[in-house]
Amino acid sequence: MTTGKQGTRPKASQTSKRSTQAITVNDIAKAAGVSRATVSLVLRESPLVHVDTRARVEAELKKQGYIYNRSAANLRRRTSSSIALVINDLTNPFFAEFAAGVDEAVGARGYVTLLGNTSESPEREEAVLASLMEHQPAGVILSPAEHSDGERLERVLGQRSPVVVFNRELTGAHWDFLVLDNRNGARMATEHLLELGHRRIAFFGGHADSSSCRERRAGYADAMRAAKIEPLPHWFVETAPTRLAAATRADALFLDGNAANVSAQDAPTAAVCYNDAVALGLMLGLVRHGRKPGEDFAVTGFDDIPEAAFAAPPLTTLAVDPRERGRQAAELLLQRIGTKEGEERQTTAPVRLVVRGSSCKPKGAAS
Amino acid sequence: MTTGKQGTRPKASQTSKRSTQAITVNDIAKAAGVSRATVSLVLRESPLVHVDTRARVEAELKKQGYIYNRSAANLRRRTSSSIALVINDLTNPFFAEFAAGVDEAVGARGYVTLLGNTSESPEREEAVLASLMEHQPAGVILSPAEHSDGERLERVLGQRSPVVVFNRELTGAHWDFLVLDNRNGARMATEHLLELGHRRIAFFGGHADSSSCRERRAGYADAMRAAKIEPLPHWFVETAPTRLAAATRADALFLDGNAANVSAQDAPTAAVCYNDAVALGLMLGLVRHGRKPGEDFAVTGFDDIPEAAFAAPPLTTLAVDPRERGRQAAELLLQRIGTKEGEERQTTAPVRLVVRGSSCKPKGAAS
DNA sequence: CTGAAAGCGCTTACAG
DNA sequence: CTGAAAGCGCTTACAG
Numbered sequence: 001m002t003t004g005k006q007g008t009r010p011k012a013s014q015t016s017k018r019s020t021q022a023i024t025v026n027d028i029a030k031a032a033g034v035s036r037a038t039v040s041l042v043l044r045e046s047p048l049v050h051v052d053t054r055a056r057v058e059a060e061l062k063k064q065g066y067i068y069n070r071s072a073a074n075l076r077r078r079t080s081s082s083i084a085l086v087i088n089d090l091t092n093p094f095f096a097e098f099a100a101g102v103d104e105a106v107g108a109r110g111y112v113t114l115l116g117n118t119s120e121s122p123e124r125e126e127a128v129l130a131s132l133m134e135h136q137p138a139g140v141i142l143s144p145a146e147h148s149d150g151e152r153l154e155r156v157l158g159q160r161s162p163v164v165v166f167n168r169e170l171t172g173a174h175w176d177f178l179v180l181d182n183r184n185g186a187r188m189a190t191e192h193l194l195e196l197g198h199r200r201i202a203f204f205g206g207h208a209d210s211s212s213c214r215e216r217r218a219g220y221a222d223a224m225r226a227a228k229i230e231p232l233p234h235w236f237v238e239t240a241p242t243r244l245a246a247a248t249r250a251d252a253l254f255l256d257g258n259a260a261n262v263s264a265q266d267a268p269t270a271a272v273c274y275n276d277a278v279a280l281g282l283m284l285g286l287v288r289h290g291r292k293p294g295e296d297f298a299v300t301g302f303d304d305i306p307e308a309a310f311a312a313p314p315l316t317t318l319a320v321d322p323r324e325r326g327r328q329a330a331e332l333l334l335q336r337i338g339t340k341e342g343e344e345r346q347t348t349a350p351v352r353l354v355v356r357g358s359s360c361k362p363k364g365a366a367s
Numbered sequence: 368m369t370t371g372k373q374g375t376r377p378k379a380s381q382t383s384k385r386s387t388q389a390i391t392v393n394d395i396a397k398a399a400g401v402s403r404a405t406v407s408l409v410l411r412e413s414p415l416v417h418v419d420t421r422a423r424v425e426a427e428l429k430k431q432g433y434i435y436n437r438s439a440a441n442l443r444r445r446t447s448s449s450i451a452l453v454i455n456d457l458t459n460p461f462f463a464e465f466a467a468g469v470d471e472a473v474g475a476r477g478y479v480t481l482l483g484n485t486s487e488s489p490e491r492e493e494a495v496l497a498s499l500m501e502h503q504p505a506g507v508i509l510s511p512a513e514h515s516d517g518e519r520l521e522r523v524l525g526q527r528s529p530v531v532v533f534n535r536e537l538t539g540a541h542w543d544f545l546v547l548d549n550r551n552g553a554r555m556a557t558e559h560l561l562e563l564g565h566r567r568i569a570f571f572g573g574h575a576d577s578s579s580c581r582e583r584r585a586g587y588a589d590a591m592r593a594a595k596i597e598p599l600p601h602w603f604v605e606t607a608p609t610r611l612a613a614a615t616r617a618d619a620l621f622l623d624g625n626a627a628n629v630s631a632q633d634a635p636t637a638a639v640c641y642n643d644a645v646a647l648g649l650m651l652g653l654v655r656h657g658r659k660p661g662e663d664f665a666v667t668g669f670d671d672i673p674e675a676a677f678a679a680p681p682l683t684t685l686a687v688d689p690r691e692r693g694r695q696a697a698e699l700l701l702q703r704i705g706t707k708e709g710e711e712r713q714t715t716a717p718v719r720l721v722v723r724g725s726s727c728k729p730k731g732a733a734s
Numbered sequence: 735c736t737g738a739a740a741g742c743g744c745t746t747a748c749a750g
Numbered sequence: 751c752t753g754a755a756a757g758c759g760c761t762t763a764c765a766g
Contacts, residue, residue: 022527024743035753040745050751065525070501071438072743075758082502085482090470091690096463103457103484107495112502115452115482117470128474134437135449135479158432160389243677284677307674310610310651323458391759402737407761417735439759443742 023066032060043068080138082112083333084161086128088145088168090117093305094322095143098166101326102141109334111138120145129156137161139333142175144168146210162336164329169211176336177346178329182212182302185318185351186219189272189300192316192353194227196361198270198298202235202253204282205246206274213274216302220272235268243281246273250285269297269362276301276308276317283311283358299358302351313357320351390431399427410435447505449479450700451528453495455512455535457484460672461689462510465533468693469508476701478505487512496523504528506700509542511535513577529703531696536578543703544713545696549579549669552685552718553586556639556667559683559720561594563728565637565665569602569620571649572613573641580641583669587639600624602635610648613640617652636729637665643672643684650678650725666725669718680724687718 025039032039034053041049042057049057060066074080083106087095103113114137116128125145132140139162142153150172157163163175170177186203193201203220206213217236224231237252239245253271256262273279279301283293291297294313301308301317308315332347392406399406401420408416409424416424427433441447450473454462470480481504483495492512499507506529509520517539524530530542537544553570560568570587573580584603591598604619606612620638623629640646646668650660658664661680668675668684675682699714 022743025745026743036743037745037754038752041752044745048751053751065522067525067527068501069442069503069743071503072442072758073745075436075439075442075742075760076744076746078758082481090463090467091460093458093460093463096457096460099482100457100484100486103482104486107483107498110498112498113482114449115466115470115480116474117467119467119471131474131477131479134435136436136438155432158434160434280677310647312679389759392761393759403759404738404761405736408736411761415735420735436759439742440761441742442744442758443760443762445742 022069023064024069025066027064028057028060028066031064032057074136080136081110082114082135082137083330084114084116084129084132084135084137084140086116086118086125086132086140086142088118088120088125088143090115094303094320097322098143098326098329101323101328102330103326104323105327105330106334109330111334118145122146122148126152126156129153133157133161139163139337141166141329141333142170144170146207162333164333164336166325166329167212174344176332176344178325178332179346179348180212180320180325181348181351182215183219183222185302185320185353186216186272187223188219188351188353189302189316189318190220190223192355192359193270193272193298193300194223196270196298196359198362199227199229200235200266200268200270201229201231202237202268202271203231204237204253204271204273205239205249205278206241208236208238216272216274232266234262234266239274239278239281241275241278243277243284246278246281247285247288250282251289254289270359271297271299273299273301276303276305276315279315279317279358280307280311283313283315294358294360296360296363298360298362301358304354308354309356311358316356316359317354318351319354320349325349389436390433391436394431395424395427395433398431399424441503447503448477449481449502449504450697451481451483451496451499451502451504451507453483453485453492453499453507453509455485455487455492455510457482461670461687464689465510465693465696468690468695469697470693471690472694472697473701476697478701485512489513489515493519493523496520500524500528506530506704508533508696508700509537511537513574529700531700531703533692533696534579541711543699543711545692545699546713546715547579547687547692548715548718549582550586550589552669552687552720553583553639554590555586555718555720556669556683556685557587557590559722559726560637560639560665560667561590563637563665563726565729566594566596567602567633567635567637568596568598569604569635569638570598571604571620571638571640572606572616572645573608575603575605583639583641599633601629601633606641606645606648608642608645610644610651613645613648614652614655617649618656621656636663637726638667640666640668643668643670643675643682646682646684646725647674647678650680650682661725661727663727663730665727665729668725671721675721676723678725683723683726684721685718686721687716692716 025036029036029039042054085102114132118125122145141164143166150170154173165175165177239249254267279299286293293299301315304317304319308317392403396403396406409421452469481499485492489512508531510533517537521540532542532544606616621634646666653660660666668682671684671686675684
């Protein structure tokens with residue numbers, strides 16, 4: 001075996017030389033006294049090779065610590081054994097759970113996950129996708145950053161790979177879409193508060209221009225309309241979808257357009273919140289304003305993040321099971337990889353109302 | 368260009384055919400009227416090619432939507448542009464932040480992250496690593512599952528790849544190791560409580576056989592020894608490192624070996640907790656037992672998870688900046704990939720005490 | 735400055 | 751059942 005001299009200058013490159021010369025099928029073939037073809041057949045568990053030969057080869061594989069070069073095999077076979085997973089915010093437990101679910105499901109089917117985190121930046125998103133595509137993934141699971149441009153992304157991906165988009169609508173692109181049942185979820189939360197006796201229910205938090213916030217507001221509106229209640233303008237409060245933003249905006253629920261306190265009969269007694277982070281923030285804000293969430297003001301969230309159950313009071317919310325969503329996204333993608341072509345599909349994942357202490361009856365309601 | 372017929376049966380395999388025929392350097396070369404070599408030089412931004420030729424080739428690349436096949440290039444050049452990241456629990460925000468930091472840093476250097484999540488299972492860990500190694504990563508960052516077997520893992524990895532181990536010691540393996548300064552952190556927390564006037568300080572939570580718990584206990588012991596205080600046996604309480612486990616074990620602090628209540632002068636007035644999850648759980652448990660954390664019992668945590676600042680009372684803890692640790696692990700690995708060989712190194716990352724409301728003075732102490 | 739040729743590690747008809 | 755040969759998409763000395 002000739003070892004090529006290293007004639008290249010160590011120019012600054014983004015890639016690295018592999019450690020030492022790796023063991024190849026050639027080495028195994030020579031040592032076992034067979035051809036490379038035979039070794040390959042053994043590796044791929046073909047029944048064509050004689051049991052003794054197989055044993056000899058396998059012994060040699062073990063002995064030399066052979067590591068299969070799946071990239072080379074993929075190149076030759078024109079296949080891929082990876083999927084690209086691009087996440088807008090891996091730091092958010094919701095998406096981390098989702099990622100774990102994806103990795104679990106694709107791993108079980110023999111694929112490896114190529115990870116990219118975009119930190120909600122559309123620019124990084126494009127760069128990350130372009131970089132991942134060069135590694136020839138069999139498909140892509142994309143949880144888009146806010147304000148992503150679907151058309152540009154479609155150009156980056158070259159519509160060669162199957163793609164499943166998760167969670168946020170991506171206008172301009174024509175890909176499969178897995179989304180939570182935001183509308184029904186918010187409707188259920190609102191109905192729950194109505195059944196407890198609330199009439200003045202606010203919708204608190206989120207950016208109204210995001211697709212998920214729009215859907216949740218629509219579900220809230222569905223329930224209010226069915227109850228023949230016309231929401232007042234100041235019952236809608238927009239915030240960044242974070243705890244901190246929500247905490248500082250709590251007072252907006254009790255102020256009218258002129259920043260004057262609203263009368264007691266106009267002040268909401270409950271709020272359907274955009275998500276759990278916002279709901280937890282609102283509860284903090286309420287406490288600062290002398291109101292007790294779960295006693296004199298009812299709150300619901302969305303997501304059922306781990307903290308929801310441990311909050312004081314525990315948060316009534318909608319469980320979405322992000323890990324299962326990850327598995328589901330993986331299944332949808334693998335299915336699409338298997339069949340190719342066909343219309344793009346939208347899949348709506350169910351959510352489940354979890355009632356806890358934060359959704360109290362209105363003060364003075366009959367029990 | 369001849370298109371090979373697809374003569375293969377669609378046998379159930381773990382890999383998938385790529386969508387359609389991809390555009391290759393060959394296609395570009397033909398269309399631009401140059402050789403493949405020239406296209407390759409353009410792609411690699413060689414100064415050797417004439418500016419006009421370059422322009423022609425680049426126009427063609429854009430036009431056909433060429434996607435570089437980095438796997439093929441890596442095969443030919445015997446390089447790698449991926450690193451494997453194996454995480455014991457991606458669902459834990461601490462590790463999710465770490466993963467985001469790794470991805471950010473390796474991405475900035477032109478590498479892609481191959482992700483594997485082991486869910487704390489040593490079996491999955493071996494399987495995941497074996498699978499990732501077949502994709503020829505330039506190196507591995509491993510946050511080991513509990514009870515991992517370093518020697519077995521070393522065999523799986525074939526000591527070809529550089530490895531950086533994070534967070535948990537891996538006995539039997541000879542790899543670089545990045546670890547938090549657990550001992551100093553716990554010492555600082557303990558000293559802080561001592562300065563507030565506490566004398567009877569417990570160490571609460573964690574499995575004493577884990578390396579991080581051992582180190583934290585040692586730091587606690589350092590501070591107590593320096594203060595000439597001999598901890599009582601029931602001041603050590605072991606729990607699983609979760610909130611729930613901690614909440615249910617809170618009473619153990621106030622019971623002696625015979626499960627009888629300890630006398631008031633033996634009961635601890637403060638606890639250094641193994642981590643934040645445990646500290647938050649303990650606070651819940653204390654409330655149930657009629658004690659008010661942050662008023663008549665002081666608590667400290669470890670990690671500074673996002674909830675710590677929002678707890679009631681806010682949790683005094685040690686900030687470890689997991690995202691920065693991720694970047695650091697990536698830098699260590701890339702450095703090792705660059706230099707090869709040499710002794711294994713241990714790097715200890717600093718931690719920072721963050722004082723919040725949960726660490727109160729002991730009841731009745733002079734202010 | 736450009737092209738022809740060899741080769742990275744694998745797989746796969748095709749002969750024997 | 752096994753081996754020789756071609757080729758996946760790239761890169762890289764080596765000639766010209």
